[in-house]
Amino acid sequence: MTEDSLAKALGDHDFFRGLQAEQLDDLAAIATKVEMARGDLIFAEGGHADSAYAIVDGSVALELKVSHRGNHIMQTLHSGEMLGWGWLFPPHRWSFSALALDPTTLIRFDAEQLRLLQDEDCALGYVMMKRFAQVMTNRLAATRLQLVDFYGNTH
Amino acid sequence: METLTDPAVIDQMTPIPFRVRSVREELSHTFTLELEPPDGAFEFLPGQFTMVYAFGIGEVPISISSSASQTGTILQTIRRTGAVTHALGRLKSGDYVGIRGPYGTPWPMDDIEGRDLLIIGGGIGLAPLRPAVYHALENRDDYERVVILYGTRTPDDILFEKEQRSWGDRTDLSTLMTVDAADRGWNGAVGVVTRLIGRVGFDPANTTAMVCGPEIMMTVTAERLIEGHSMAPENIYVTMERNMKCAIGVCGHCQFGSKFICTDGAVFPFPEVAGLFDIKGV
Numbered sequence A: 001m002t003e004d005s006l007a008k009a010l011g012d013h014d015f016f017r018g019l020q021a022e023q024l025d026d027l028a029a030i031a032t033k034v035e036m037a038r039g040d041l042i043f044a045e046g047g048h049a050d051s052a053y054a055i056v057d058g059s060v061a062l063e064l065k066v067s068h069r070g071n072h073i074m075q076t077l078h079s080g081e082m083l084g085w086g087w088l089f090p091p092h093r094w095s096f097s098a099l100a101l102d103p104t105t106l107i108r109f110d111a112e113q114l115r116l117l118q119d120e121d122c123a124l125g126y127v128m129m130k131r132f133a134q135v136m137t138n139r140l141a142a143t144r145l146q147l148v149d150f151y152g153n154t155h
Numbered sequence B: 001m002e003t004l005t006d007p008a009v010i011d012q013m014t015p016i017p018f019r020v021r022s023v024r025e026e027l028s029h030t031f032t033l034e035l036e037p038p039d040g041a042f043e044f045l046p047g048q049f050t051m052v053y054a055f056g057i058g059e060v061p062i063s064i065s066s067s068a069s070q071t072g073t074i075l076q077t078i079r080r081t082g083a084v085t086h087a088l089g090r091l092k093s094g095d096y097v098g099i100r101g102p103y104g105t106p107w108p109m110d111d112i113e114g115r116d117l118l119i120i121g122g123g124i125g126l127a128p129l130r131p132a133v134y135h136a137l138e139n140r141d142d143y144e145r146v147v148i149l150y151g152t153r154t155p156d157d158i159l160f161e162k163e164q165r166s167w168g169d170r171t172d173l174s175t176l177m178t179v180d181a182a183d184r185g186w187n188g189a190v191g192v193v194t195r196l197i198g199r200v201g202f203d204p205a206n207t208t209a210m211v212c213g214p215e216i217m218m219t220v221t222a223e224r225l226i227e228g229h230s231m232a233p234e235n236i237y238v239t240m241e242r243n244m245k246c247a248i249g250v251c252g253h254c255q256f257g258s259k260f261i262c263t264d265g266a267v268f269p270f271p272e273v274a275g276l277f278d279i280k281g282v
Helices: A003-012 A021-029 A111-120 A122-147 B007-012 B083-089 B123-138 B161-168 B215-229 B270-276
Strands: A031-036 A041-043 A051-057 A059-066 A070-078 A097-100 A104-110 B016-027 B030-036 B049-054 B058-063 B074-079 B096-103 B116-122 B146-152 B174-179 B207-212 B236-239 B267-269
Touching: A003 A021, A003 A031, A003 A104, A021 A031, A021 A111, A021 A122, A051 A111, A070 A122, A104 A111, A111 A122, B030 B083, B030 B096, B049 B074, B049 B083, B058 B074, B058 B083, B058 B096, B074 B083, B074 B123, B116 B123, B116 B215, B123 B146, B123 B207, B146 B161, B161 B174, B207 B215, B215 B236, B215 B270, B236 B270, B267 B270
Parallel strands: B116 B146, B116 B207, B146 B174, B207 B236
Antiparallel strands: A031 A104, A041 A097, A051 A104, A059 A070, A059 A097, B016 B030, B016 B096, B030 B074, B049 B058, B049 B096, B236 B267
């Protein structure tokens, strides 16, 4: 995929929608398109978070290893969502494993270059951080609901 | 004002014996009774409930989970939670239960013809929604897009799973299902049901949502539809459950603010009950 088509794919992605063309070009310059087959491991829990991912198409399971209980799927992510933020903050480790549930298309960013780009272009960095904060808030809210008896007694 | 001793009320309070044709175990604590009315037909509207009497034990309000066009028998899907529902769960084919009803307001199927339907169920809350699904499928041309979103705790807790999968195979219906927790054997979505809403495209101005599940699930879902997807609150319907006793608006047992769930509901436009959810003791 060329940088132009990557920039267009990013512009169509929910997370990046509305960014300036120049910012999309800068992001595309450090991005590659990645295709995953069903069952492929995208990254492993505890591993070095050296990439950021945007899901273009498909579904990804976030798994946590639980002693004596095996792999536990905590959440699934789908087209238009960002996958993981372990790359954003030290120590840059993944808290979960990510597994493709379907044939999945991702846009992968080199984490170090992305952090550098956000530092250099503070306006882009601010927008990205605000959007990640929204993603984190939404996921935290969803996790809280998973903790209560959301589907408890009724009817 | 009517009292429980008025002859008309006594007549409405008298259960009619229905024969149990079959008992089907749905989930570990949930079963469905197939009941035969004594006169061969039982008319009801999607979303209505009956009072089901386990003789000598007590009565419970249970939504009808079958198609309103199939009047020869009715299905009532019940979770074992107390003495009455456990007694009902011990019934066998050929036994009898007492039935009163049908009661309550229905889903607004006639009023929403020509619109998209967004049907959102949580856990056993799919049971009262199923007659609305059947109605939409039996009158498919009366509605535009029909979407069913369903969430439950684990893959072992999926109600009517085989039937939901068959709905998923249809081309005139969109379905998405999610669970709160799963292991690697599950290939579907994991997360609360509200996370599915963003995955289905719908026109909020031309969509009516029908939501059933625990109150927290219904309030969070309605808020998500209103705040996240710009749906008008009056286009969202929920169905409530309280301790219905008389089911005819006399005893006051199911009072919910200024409403009686049994006669003003159990299906309500969301704005009519939204303000009452957070009031302790209501």
